[in-house]
Amino acid sequence: xxxxxxxxxxxxxxxxxxxxxxxxxxxxxxxxxxxxxxxxxxxxxxxxxxxxxxxxxxxxxxxxxxxxxxxxxxxxxxxxxxxxxxxxxxxxxxxxxxxxxxxxxxxxxxxxxxxxxxxxxxxxxxxxxxxxxxxxxxxxxxxxxxxxxxxxxxxxxxxxxxxxxxxxxxxxxxxxxxxxxxxxxxxxxxxxxxxxxxxxxxxxxxxxxxxxxxxxxxxxxxxxxxxxxxxxxxxxxxxxxxxxxxxxxxxxxxxxxxxxxxxxxxxxxxxxxxxxxxxxxxxxxxxxxxxxxxxxxxxxxxxxxxxxxxxxxxxxxxxxxxxxxxxxxxxxxxxxxxxxxxxxxxxxxxxxxxxxxxxxxxxxxxxxxxxxxxxxxxxx
Amino acid sequence: xxxxxxxxxxxxxxxxxxxxxxxxxxxxxxxxxxxxxxxxxxxxxxxxxxxxxxxxxxxxxxxxxxxxxxxxxxxxxxxxxxxxxxxxxxxxxxxxxxxxxxxxxxxxxxxxxxxxxxxxxxxxxxxxxxxxxxxxxxxxxxxxxxx
Numbered sequence: 001x002x003x004x005x006x007x008x009x010x011x012x013x014x015x016x017x018x019x020x021x022x023x024x025x026x027x028x029x030x031x032x033x034x035x036x037x038x039x040x041x042x043x044x045x046x047x048x049x050x051x052x053x054x055x056x057x058x059x060x061x062x063x064x065x066x067x068x069x070x071x072x073x074x075x076x077x078x079x080x081x082x083x084x085x086x087x088x089x090x091x092x093x094x095x096x097x098x099x100x101x102x103x104x105x106x107x108x109x110x111x112x113x114x115x116x117x118x119x120x121x122x123x124x125x126x127x128x129x130x131x132x133x134x135x136x137x138x139x140x141x142x143x144x145x146x147x148x149x150x151x152x153x154x155x156x157x158x159x160x161x162x163x164x165x166x167x168x169x170x171x172x173x174x175x176x177x178x179x180x181x182x183x184x185x186x187x188x189x190x191x192x193x194x195x196x197x198x199x200x201x202x203x204x205x206x207x208x209x210x211x212x213x214x215x216x217x218x219x220x221x222x223x224x225x226x227x228x229x230x231x232x233x234x235x236x237x238x239x240x241x242x243x244x245x246x247x248x249x250x251x252x253x254x255x256x257x258x259x260x261x262x263x264x265x266x267x268x269x270x271x272x273x274x275x276x277x278x279x280x281x282x283x284x285x286x287x288x289x290x291x292x293x294x295x296x297x298x299x300x301x302x303x304x305x306x307x308x309x310x311x312x313x314x315x316x317x318x319x320x321x322x323x324x325x326x327x328x329x330x331x332x333x334x335x336x337x338x339x340x341x342x343x344x345x346x347x348x349x350x351x352x353x354x355x356x357x358x359x360x361x362x363x364x365x366x367x368x369x370x371x372x373x374x375x376x377x378x379x380x
Numbered sequence: 381x382x383x384x385x386x387x388x389x390x391x392x393x394x395x396x397x398x399x400x401x402x403x404x405x406x407x408x409x410x411x412x413x414x415x416x417x418x419x420x421x422x423x424x425x426x427x428x429x430x431x432x433x434x435x436x437x438x439x440x441x442x443x444x445x446x447x448x449x450x451x452x453x454x455x456x457x458x459x460x461x462x463x464x465x466x467x468x469x470x471x472x473x474x475x476x477x478x479x480x481x482x483x484x485x486x487x488x489x490x491x492x493x494x495x496x497x498x499x500x501x502x503x504x505x506x507x508x509x510x511x512x513x514x515x516x517x518x519x520x521x522x523x524x525x526x527x
Contacts, residue, residue, distance in 0.1 A: 166509035167410035
């Protein structure tokens with residue numbers, strides 16, 4: 001239930017009383033939002049009174065007589081427009097001429113109402129104004145929330161970018177200060193760690209670009225009918241080097257004839273991210289099995305590894321941005337913490353779902369089901 | 381995970397505060413590595429913990445002579461909570477907050493006034509990255525100054 005406060009300004013007592021009575025019982029239902037709007041009212045008989053009330057407490061709606069004994073309606077209108085939280089003004093006038101109406105709306109009134117008017121005319125006009133106000137405030141709130149989410153993201157991002165820089169800088173200072181003596185060999189591990197942090201930073205930037213690409217929305221997408229076998233093989237090629245260095249076997253189960261209508265870039269990112277995780281968090285000599293199969297009109301993409309697995313506590317935050325599982329086994333595994341949140345965003349674009357099954361010490365299976373490239377309505 | 385303890389080695393100039401225990405809590409393995417080296421070289425006994433949880437376990441049994449604590453660890457306020465517990469348990473052991481938090485949040489926070497220090501529960505706020513000699517000199521200064 002939302003209550004809008006209305007200030008009724010008119011020098012005719014009958015008008016004030018009538019409008020107040022009508023608004024008191026007036027309800028506007030907004031089933032789309034599960035909301036009901038009602039009104040509280042205050043009245044003023046003169047412009048001076050109106051200005052004082054406006055000053056004391058901003059109304060949401062102002063029903064304002066154009067012609068008042070002391071102050072001109074337009075003057076009150078301009079004062080109401082200076083309010084921080086928009087006051088919607090409906091001009092009421094007995095001099096219903098096009099000119100007055102144009103003048104009032106040009107000066108910022110939302111609508112106008114010609115005297116004499118029926119209760120229906122009043123409620124119709126108020127309904128329009130109230131709905132407009134409700135949607136406007138809703139949009140403002142969403143915008144503010146979006147800005148807040150963005151701000152938090154950038155804050156953490158800055159932290160994630162500064163940490164490796166600080167680590168590398170400190171290693172260089174330690175080396176510059178010959179803290180471990182004059183022999184370069186004493187600094188080998190610092191050099192290795194610095195290179196690792198630089199690599200991690202580069203990967204973070206790549207992930208960030210992927211994320212930006214996905215969030216850029218429909219206009220950047222170009223879905224076509226893709227043959228998935230070759231796409232999956234290419235993704236496997238990219239992780240083969242790292243897999244082989246740790247003796248991790250890679251297998252692919254994908255019908256040569258399997259096709260799916262999708263954006264190539266998105267599918268590449270999705271599969272690569274799943275494979276990268278499966279290899280990174282594996283054990284030496286383990287396996288990674290990638291399976292792509294049709295599921296109805298959609299696509300099922302399953303990546304199973306024999307890696308270090310996770311506890312249910314650790315899986316809980318898996319799709320959050322910058323989330324990383326921190327334990328002794330993941331200590332030296334570099335990562336941006338963005339991989340799975342990117343995967344989740346792609347799955348959402350396809351109106352799909354994603355599930356993770358994991359047993360600590362045994363392995364993890366990530367199962368993504370994509371429906372259609374146009375799965376997202378953009379409203380979710 | 382048990383905290384790693386490094387016995388300080390004596391190098392260079394003799395340090396009066398040598399042998400005292402410095403607890404370093406940070407989720408960045410490289411920061412811990414660096415602090416072990418820097419403070420160990422300066423003659424301190426260095427105990428490193430990778431999380432608030434690990435540090436809480438350690439301080440439940442032992443009193444560090446001084447602590448250096450990162451702010452954003454398991455959660456974005458893990459360091460604050462740890463600082464609070466540290467000061468409650470060992471009110472006279474100096475505490476350094478070592479963080480890169482300020483700039484990225486756009487929130488300027490500094491432990492300049494007594495009130496601010498009381499709120500952060502830290503005696504000194506050091507911003508990352510800090511020069512090795514700066515870290516050592518702050519630790520020495522706080523230990524010499526006493527509670």
